[in-house]
Amino acid sequence: METTKELEIGQMVKSKAGRDKNRKFLVLDIIDENFVLLVDGDLRKISSPKMKKVKHIALVNRCAEDLKAALEQGRSITDEWIRREIDKLG
Numbered sequence: 015m016e017t018t019k020e021l022e023i024g025q026m027v028k029s030k031a032g033r034d035k036n037r038k039f040l041v042l043d044i045i046d047e048n049f050v051l052l053v054d055g056d057l058r059k060i061s062s063p064k065m066k067k068v069k070h071i072a073l074v075n076r077c078a079e080d081l082k083a084a085l086e087q088g089r090s091i092t093d094e095w096i097r098r099e100i101d102k103l104g
Contacts, residue, residue, distance in 0.1 A: 021050060024081035026074040026103050029066065038100050039064070039071075040078055042085075055096030076103040 021027075025041045027050075039052035042063045050071070051063040058064040078099040084091050 020073055021068065022077060022082065023085060024078040026076045026078065026100065027052065027071040028074055029070065030072050031070040032066075034058075034064070038074070038103075039066075040081060040096060040100060042081075053093075053096050054100060055093035059093045060091055060096065074103075078103060 021041055021044055023041055023043065027039050027041060029035050029037045029039065029052075034057070037054065037057075039054045039058065041050050042053045042060070043051040045051060045065070048068055049065055050068060052058060052066055052071070053060055053063045081091065081096075081099065
């Protein structure tokens with residue numbers, strides 16, 4: 015089982031379960047060791063992120079470092095920007 019120690023904000027993940035199975039997301043926030051908030055800029059926008067159990071996601075070895083920096087600096091992030099980052103990371 016994955017733990018939040020391996021997860022970080024901006025990390026790309028892939029859903030392993032649910033109707034969004036195999037869909038790529040970026041981690042917007044880590045709620046606790048069991049839950050994270052995910053966005054993809056399409057079905058799950060910044061305004062309504064998806065809360066998902068950590069055990070239902072697979073880590074992808076890519077990270078959007080800009081997302082973490084933007085959140086820490088309080089810059090606004092758009093859904094279009096999220097979609098571009100996911101496309102860029104593959």
